[in-house]
Amino acid sequence: MVLTAKEWGWSPTAIIRGAKNPHKHHPMDYNFALAVKTLLDEKCPACGVPIWWAFSNNGDIGFKLKTICCEACKFKDDEAPEAKDRKPGESQIVYAVPDGAGQLPPRSDYFEREMKAHALEHQRELKRKAKQAEE
Secondary structure, eight states: HHHHHHHOOOOOHHHHHHHHHHTTTTTTTHHHHHHHHHHHSSSSSTTTHHHHHHHHHOEEEEEEEEEOOOHHHHHHHHOOOOOSSSSSSSEEEEEEEEEESSSSHHHHHHHHHHHHHHHHHHHHHHHHHHHHHHH
C-alpha cells in the first residue's frame, strides 16, 4: 500500500484512514516511507533476497532455487528467439528457507553480528594506528 501511495503521490496514512484528501501527508507517512525504502535497499542486488539472510553465514539459513515460467516472457522469447540456455519464459528465483527444524533468523541477528564485526575491525585499526605511532 505504501508503494502504491508513493506511485500515486498520495499519503499512505490517508489511504489507510480513508481520508477525504489523499494528498495531505500525515507525519506518520515519513516513517512508512523510511521503512519501505529500507526494505527495498536491503536486498541483494543480484537475487533480491533480503541481505540479513543473503549475506549471512548462519548455518540455520538454507536456500532453494525455483524455476518459474511467465507466460508473457514465454511469448516474448518465442517471438524473438536468441541463443538461450533455458526454455522460453523460464527464469529462476532463489529464496531463503530454514535449514533444519528452526525458523529463519530475524533481521536484527544479522545487524548485531555486523555491528560486532565492525567494532572488532575498528579495535584492530586503532591498535594498528597506535603501533604505527610508536614506530
